[in-house]
Amino acid sequence: MNTVIQLDRIDREILKELQVDAELSNQELAERVGSSAASCWRRVKALREAGVLGPAVRLVDPALLGRGLDVFCEIRMKSQNRESRSAFEDFIALQEDVVACYSISGDWDYLLHIVARDMKDYERVLMRGILNHDAIANSSSKFVLRRIKFQTSIPL
Amino acid sequence: MNTVIQLDRIDREILKELQVDAELSNQELAERVGSSAASCWRRVKALREAGVLGPAVRLVDPALLGRGLDVFCEIRMKSQNRESRSAFEDFIALQEDVVACYSISGDWDYLLHIVARDMKDYERVLMRGILNHDAIANSSSKFVLRRIKFQTSIPL
């Protein structure tokens, strides 16, 4: 299972286009990738059914909405047994200020990406929210000074 | 400039819905947020013009496309003067395996999010790509063992 799916040139171009602009019509898409609208539509349908092509989402501007502070927070657990990990992960799923969480190799156990309003707000999120969890031993926050690059698309 | 924009309850609900599903029709959207299609459409238009509502993108499944390895790579620069930073940032913009790059506080200067095919491929990206840049003094990679949480939406 989870085999990598084989794509031809046109499939790849379809994915490239749609990763950047989900609003393209089949007509326009077909022209860009050099195919017909019908064929293109069938390919998109197949890619969706294969699970390669996921949901379309609308991006918003965090700064304009008062969510100007990005923070990466590394977490070390007191113990890494299954129960505490599982409990922690369920807990993180509920924290809406945490937009991403990765289990990572190295000195730390988890890497959290948090979007806060400002420093004061981050204090709330961290102290009253996340660090409340008692499986956590230790944490370290890195504040984002500037977003140099940010894209939701992956290379093909 | 860059003032935070004030939204009412309905605007916020519109943003919540659209952040998760960009394909909603105005009709459906209106029902969900408890408004009329016309009014809803005017709000969406205004939110777009204000820049709050950005582009719609289509997410893909990296694993199914053979991009199963996420890595976070911290970078320390030899010097942090304007020229080397600027050159490095331009350089990163061109690296398509780097999906995100942040300038951060703390011991390191930059945090890179890289999407690679596998370890062997990451060696290529890092050694033959990124570390080639001669403004870099030092780097440290953390490999993602598992994605616990990943969302493109921010809380409102």
Next chain:
DNA sequence: CTGAAGGTGAAATATGGATTTCATACTGAC
């Protein structure tokens, strides 16, 4: 109280796009 400004919902209108059909072209197995 009055009138201007701005937002609202229902309904009319316009427009564009998704989806299917069909005849044809390609591919690989035998």
Next chain:
DNA sequence: GTCAGTATGAAATCCATATTTCACCTTCAG
């Protein structure tokens, strides 16, 4: 070489949706 299986493009069909209009409220300044 032939046949089954599969993908293709053009055109026809079927839909739904965006967008506008208009009469009506609400708010608030004077």
